[in-house]
Amino acid sequence: MRAVVLDVNETLSDFAPLRRRFEDAGAPGELMPLWFAGVLRDGFALTAAGGYAHFADLARDGLRDLLARTGDPPGDVDGAAEHILGGLARLEVHPDVPEGVHVLKEAGHRLVTMTNGDARLTEGLLERAGIRGQFDAVLGVSGPRRWKPAAEAYHYAVRSVDVRPGEALMAAVHPWDVDGAQRAGLRGAWLRRGSIRYPESMSQPARVAEDLADLARSLSGPAA
CATH class of the missing domain: 1.10.150 (DNA polymerase; domain 1)
Incomplete structure (x- = not known):
């Protein structure tokens, strides 16, 4: 990946x-x-x-x-x-986010955000957290003009960092986002953030983690 x-x-x-x-x-x-x-x-x-x-x-x-x-x-x-x-x-990032981002970047992953919101707000969010420099691209759906979970939004994101869908993992707290990414050919990681159950009616995530730091550590381990 x-x-x-x-x-x-x-x-x-x-x-x-x-x-x-x-x-x-x-x-x-x-x-x-x-x-x-x-x-x-x-x-x-x-x-x-x-x-x-x-x-x-x-x-x-x-x-x-x-x-x-x-x-x-x-x-x-x-x-x-x-x-x-x-x-x-x-708004500020969750406390686990800076650690997770640093671990992912140190492991050699290209990092890109894809939001249904305003990419300019994402820029500010990452700047306040001191992690903007860790990202290869900061994107929003105003580019493809298609909201996630439309496949075009995910494909727009992976093209920005010059990888194929199958070479990328989408991490989100929302099951619909994980499901949409997987239907678009990416792998999906669901961040629980206190939630207990993932919907059975959606495609099951390739990975499940408590938060971003937990996911990053799992991706950087021997079995990643």
Whole structure:
């Protein structure tokens, strides 16, 4: 295996602080996962229908609708939505990520991120963590204009580092991302991050790890 493709949202970045942003806006923090799931749903739907929209636009639309339908909606829904979206530029990586990235790079793997979000936000995330220099490419779906799990998104990522799909491993916390990558010809690694069960209805991952550091150590061992 020559390259590792890394998902970003929730795989590298810790979304927990966004719950506080919801609370700042007068909405329950528990709405955060519902909002994010809705953004993914709409991105997937547009891709399936042959369309495309940027993550930020879908995220803003979803927040406006969700906040307006809360029991006590904020007086300035647009302002509240922008406050929450502003938190995306302040997220940090999970604590295990720097170690995992360094181990993977030292083992000789080419590293590339592929996000359904904004690649510019990924650049900032990696810079704040001090690991941007470890990556060969930082990409988003605005390149292929196809959201993951469409095969074109994964193929776009592996072409950027000049490897074939079968020479790359996709690591993600989301089972749909692992499944999509494997259907596109990559190998898949599921990062549990506290989850217990992988869906039986999806293709089973080639590898399972607790987090990125755990995966990196396993890939650098004798059996890798």
